Amino acid sequence: MTTPTSSPATEDVVHWPADLAARYRTEGYWQGRSLGSYVADHVAAHPDREALVDGDTRLSYRQLWDRSAALAQYLLDLSITPGNRILVQLPNCWEFVALTLACFRIGVIPVMALPAHRRHELTHLAALSESVALVVPDCDRDTDLREVAQQVAADVPTIRSVIVHGDFTSALGEAAVPEHSLASGLATTARFASSEYEPSGSDIACFLLSGGTTGLPKLILRTHDDYAYNIRACCEVSRFDADTVYLGTLPSSHNFPLACPGILGALFVGGRTVMLSSPAPERALRTIDAEAVTVAAAVPAVAQAWIEHQREHGTLRGNSFAVLQVGGSRMPDELAARVEPVLGARLQQVFGMAEGLINMTRLDDDSEVVVNTQGRPVSEADEIAIVDEAGQPVPDGTPGALLTRGPYTPRGYFRAPDHNVRAFTVDGWYASGDIVIRRPDGNLVVAGRDKDMINRGGEKISAEEVENFAYQLDGVDMAAAVAMPDPRLGERVCLYLTLTPGHRVELDDVVAAMDAAGVARYKRPERVEIVDAMPTTKVGKIDKKDLRERIRDRLAHESASRGEQS
CATH class of the missing domain: 3.40.50.12780 (ANL, N-terminal domain)
Incomplete structure (x- = not known):
């Protein structure tokens, strides 16, 4: 099954040149198979072998495959069809794996949101991908993600459903779109014919997220062909096998x-x-x-x-x-x-x-x-x-x-x-x-x-995005977010500000503005430095190299001072 070129799933897509695509197929890098088909091989060969463990839940290859079939049927019953995108925000759990396989089997395209994302990021991703559904846990720490999902659905007209993993018993109040239970989906009887929905290698498999160096994340389109080769090449170098x-x-x-x-x-x-x-x-x-x-x-x-x-x-x-x-x-x-x-x-x-x-x-x-x-x-x-x-x-x-x-x-x-x-x-x-x-x-x-990005423990943060929130505050004249070194996470966010006379801005003010917009917590600056003027390069740009050196030197001085005092 190849997604029609008129489908929204194939609009605004940059393809490999035809000659290169032909070469990749001829030389065996692209095998023309869906991602799910590689798992199906092991379901057929050793159905009772254990595939997935999550706490007390232990699933064989056959059990995992059957659960993915149930979820695939559930999506189809919700009128989520091949080529549709769904925004998936789930924690590490066996249901994430089953749902991902379900999507791969019927050509639904998961957009891989991060667990830390909140309304700000989810709204952007849902709108950009024209997602028709959100899949979220009921909550994450102190955040009601069912409520967040409904806020996103109210802002993104393509969303028709919210699918909830976890507690589904409490009333939510007024909802923008209907809610459905992921657990109910797992009890669905699969009725679809695999051959009818099997994607081709050139079909879109999923959307991954960029590091968002110029603001909010961009969508990275991965096809079944290229992503399968990504996996196979990594397996070979890492020596993954049946004993892994x-x-x-x-x-x-x-x-x-x-x-x-x-x-x-x-x-x-x-x-x-x-x-x-x-x-x-x-x-x-x-x-x-x-x-x-x-x-x-x-x-x-x-x-x-x-x-x-x-x-x-x-x-x-x-x-x-x-x-x-x-x-x-x-x-x-x-x-x-x-x-x-x-x-x-x-x-x-x-x-x-x-x-x-x-x-x-x-x-x-x-x-x-x-x-x-x-x-x-x-x-x-x-x-x-x-x-x-x-x-x-x-x-x-x-x-x-x-x-x-x-x-x-x-x-x-x-x-x-x-x-x-x-x-x-x-x-x-x-x-x-x-x-x-x-x-x-x-x-x-x-x-x-060489890009303006902060890497906080592997999570990429756009300096520009942080700066944009700072500029929303009264009194902020100039803002520059830079990486400051951290022994545990590698880098954290330091925000330099210049202020107009008579104004005062503190770290809590910036954090409050980001929280009000529903921004993921990992993007919060963890230090604010107020300066009289920003250093500039010869062409008049803010000299962030100088700012990074300043905060590195200041942290080193503070560490030395603590050492002397102790």
Whole structure:
């Protein structure tokens, strides 16, 4: 089944050139299969093998497949049909996996929202994708997400349904659109014929989210062909097989834990995935032992917490844990060196992007490569170029901007023609915004970013978005959000402000403005610095390099002062 070209799902899509697409198919990178079909192979071959664990819930491949069929039918019964988009915001749970597979089986396109997103982000994503439904948990900590979903539905006319995971018993009051229970969907009897709805390889599989460097996230369109190859290539480099037990503890809607190789990778090879709602070290390390986990993925802040906990408590006692994959942000070399001695697992550094290119260190690389680099491309078909400000190649050993293209790197964002002109060259190279150094051995070292983005524990925050909220406050003359170093998360948000005379603005004022707009909490600035004037570059732009150096120096001074006082 190929989505008709007149469908909204294929509007504003940048396709691979026809000759390249033909080459990718001829050379076997694209196999013309749906993502679900790779899982179906293992359902047929070993239906009773355990596929998914979530607390007390343990599902075989056949049970997971049947539950995905029930949810697929449920979507169809709600008039959610092939080519429709649904905005999915679920925690790490087995239902997320079943729903994702359900979508893959009938050509419904999940838009992978993050658990931390709130009304501000969800409204943007639903409107941009023209989603027809929202799938949300009943609540997240102190936020009623059913109420948030109804607020979004009231603002986005395409939304026809809200599907709720969790408590569905309490009355909500006036609702913009009907609510439905995900649990009811799991009790549905599947009646659809798989052959009628089976997507083709070129159909859209899902939308991932960009880091949002120029404001709110952009949508990254992944086809069944390119995303399946992404998964297969990562599986090969990571040596996933039927004996793999993968711990899914990072938010599952992120590309890294979903498909690099992640949850889907484990299912592609007939392995097992263990879902965990939080990477808190005590529970995560105990789960690794209890479930004989062989591979886990973490961001550097999580890896650091696990290392510290293991040093203090020795929670890990088994010998199953073979590989810790770390990505999301650059891992400090000194932390990388502690992984194997303390956790007993081989470190595999992962550097990539939801827009495509994935780099990994190899499991047989020597320790120097594993500790000091972020690896090399997972596919021989990945093309990379490292260039200077004029777009000219730089020699190995020299920092430069990373460009990439290949069989799993899309050629443009969805419905973003203006941004595509800036992010992609005319011959299809994607400018990732990363500054890297290529060593003579082909491995990359991440040296920084050339885009205005803050990486808080793997969550990307647009400086521009934070600044826009600051400008809503009376008295703010100029605003500049920059990254300030943090030993646990890597970076946090520091907001510099200049004020008009007679006004006073504090951190709480900025946070209140963002909360009132329903902005995800991780985007909040955690420090405000009031300055008389912003430093500027020679061309009159705010000199954020200078501001980053200022806050780094101030933090170092404050740390030294605390040390002297103690």
